[in-house]
Amino acid sequence: MTRGDRNFIKVLGAVAVVYIGLLLAMVLANLILVANDSASAWATLTRAEIQQAIFLSLGTSLLSAVLSVWIGTGIAYLVSRQQFPGRRLVDFLMDMPIFLPPLVIGISLLILFRRTPLSMLDSAVGIAFYVPAIVLAQSIVGVAFVYRTMKATFDTISVRQERIAQSLGCSRFGAFCKVTLPQSQQGLITAAAIAWARSFGEFGPVLVFAGSIRGRTEVMPVSIYLELNSGNLSGAVIIALMMIVIAAAVLLVARVAADDRRGGGR
Amino acid sequence: MIRWVVTSLILVAVAGALIYRAGGASLTAKPVPGLPPARIRLLCAAGLAPVMAELVGAFESNVKVDVSYKGSAQLVAEHRIAQSGDILIAADTFYHQSLIDRGLCSPAVTVAYQTPCLIIADRIAKIESPQKALTSGKFRTSIPKRDHAAIGRLVASIEGAERYDAFARQATVTRETVSQVAGDVDQGIVDIGIGWNTTALQFENAQSSEVQSWQQHRSSIGISILSSTENEDAARKFEQFLVGKVASSIWRQHGYAVDDEASAEVQP
Numbered sequence: 001m002t003r004g005d006r007n008f009i010k011v012l013g014a015v016a017v018v019y020i021g022l023l024l025a026m027v028l029a030n031l032i033l034v035a036n037d038s039a040s041a042w043a044t045l046t047r048a049e050i051q052q053a054i055f056l057s058l059g060t061s062l063l064s065a066v067l068s069v070w071i072g073t074g075i076a077y078l079v080s081r082q083q084f085p086g087r088r089l090v091d092f093l094m095d096m097p098i099f100l101p102p103l104v105i106g107i108s109l110l111i112l113f114r115r116t117p118l119s120m121l122d123s124a125v126g127i128a129f130y131v132p133a134i135v136l137a138q139s140i141v142g143v144a145f146v147y148r149t150m151k152a153t154f155d156t157i158s159v160r161q162e163r164i165a166q167s168l169g170c171s172r173f174g175a176f177c178k179v180t181l182p183q184s185q186q187g188l189i190t191a192a193a194i195a196w197a198r199s200f201g202e203f204g205p206v207l208v209f210a211g212s213i214r215g216r217t218e219v220m221p222v223s224i225y226l227e228l229n230s231g232n233l234s235g236a237v238i239i240a241l242m243m244i245v246i247a248a249a250v251l252l253v254a255r256v257a258a259d260d261r262r263g264g265g266r
Numbered sequence: 267m268i269r270w271v272v273t274s275l276i277l278v279a280v281a282g283a284l285i286y287r288a289g290g291a292s293l294t295a296k297p298v299p300g301l302p303p304a305r306i307r308l309l310c311a312a313g314l315a316p317v318m319a320e321l322v323g324a325f326e327s328n329v330k331v332d333v334s335y336k337g338s339a340q341l342v343a344e345h346r347i348a349q350s351g352d353i354l355i356a357a358d359t360f361y362h363q364s365l366i367d368r369g370l371c372s373p374a375v376t377v378a379y380q381t382p383c384l385i386i387a388d389r390i391a392k393i394e395s396p397q398k399a400l401t402s403g404k405f406r407t408s409i410p411k412r413d414h415a416a417i418g419r420l421v422a423s424i425e426g427a428e429r430y431d432a433f434a435r436q437a438t439v440t441r442e443t444v445s446q447v448a449g450d451v452d453q454g455i456v457d458i459g460i461g462w463n464t465t466a467l468q469f470e471n472a473q474s475s476e477v478q479s480w481q482q483h484r485s486s487i488g489i490s491i492l493s494s495t496e497n498e499d500a501a502r503k504f505e506q507f508l509v510g511k512v513a514s515s516i517w518r519q520h521g522y523a524v525d526d527e528a529s530a531e532v533q534p
Contacts, residue, residue: 052288059284066277107347114348129307129334129350131285177267188270208344211309211334214319215289218435229312229445231468233453 027244029238037234044235045242049214050223054242057128057220060131064138065196070148071139072191077176079147080154081162091151097144102204105140107135109209129211134219137205141194149194149245155179186258193254197247304500305330306352309345313339313357313445314487317520322515325507329500336442346368347491353504355520357444358416360486366408366490371382374488377508378522381484382421384475385451386459390463397425399458400433406460408450409437416485417444421460426485433460448472464521484523 034041113122166174203221210217227236312335322331338356393399410430412418422430447459452469466474514524
């Protein structure tokens, strides 16, 4: 390794240390604040509406992640493998939830379900300001992230093997299930983890489309917003810390599962 | 593929169980109008969250009140789109007017008052000249935006728009809600902010400092029945409770002014 190479690595290392140091310092600052007001912080976690929010966050984010994986993977496979008019437009539109401000997604969903003929469905079933609104708002964004991850995964998998499977009598669906899907397991787990994490932390669209109704559509990010508005800073911070712990645990499990798949494939 | 389908079904079942655990059937069931027990949705200014939580807790009735907290301006803007909910309680009756003009809610009944003041950090000694303190550059300040927060609109009308804009130009930060301003003071981000006397009480490291010329200008917190209500009787019941004796005592405990006229005053 030349001196120039070593310097290059040192610069990259320094950037990584600064960035990761900043992240850890943020968590540490939160921990210090909670430690200084631990009684009030723990009291927040024992409140019924906060416990409801924890369960609701876990449930809706899990459901959204599953929906996002199925929808996003299907569209990603279609765009990756099939040539059709408007393919580039579809590819562009799938990025829309990523580049649109979250509040715009929430307002757009609210207009769609309250000011168009779809409001009849909303009146009959109860979507806006109910739990389905949370899942819908989370999934809209989750699908886009799954799509981007899975399209990159499918693009790296050779079409040739699918064609061979088809020439040996497999249907298109059979080739997808038996050839492509097993090779894309690591990508699928990564996509599911990203979709879940994104859904778990979703705030803007949920606030607007599902409302911030205590005990009904209050998920953990909304709890943080409400506690901050009530002047309960330590309460807001301990909910944030809990989100960090839950997300870290889930993402660690997903990481291990993805690594296992990679190890198994070797 | 089968493994993915089975895994998905298991995860959906787990998600369903978690959602059910969070709040049972009430989370997904749309209320059936006219059937007891009634359920109403209250759109409430986020700054009123502490007092409203206590008021809803004290409301002894078969009516279940779901409270949706947001900034008053956001509540009104979203209601114009969604037209869903039963009652609106904004930080100032001013916000009700745009909905009244569109026939989206009933005239506002004033339930309580709050007064503008300076919110100052505990470590700051008494401020001699509030207006000077906001422009001198000696203190770090957090100012509510006059187009977004009721307090900003009210203080700008007292001090004059030009002077208020001078406060904003000199400010360390400008905010959308009074809770954010009080939070800035409480967390030591700034030394002084403009807020309500009642907001300062919610924050441990902040206190209110009266401004003589602002004392005569109170903000009226109003309640309106929304025309989208599906449970008007239940909504009226809660409205009556909010202007009653028990509620008045709770308002006062949280620093709000409630007078005899409050329950009778009806805005145009």
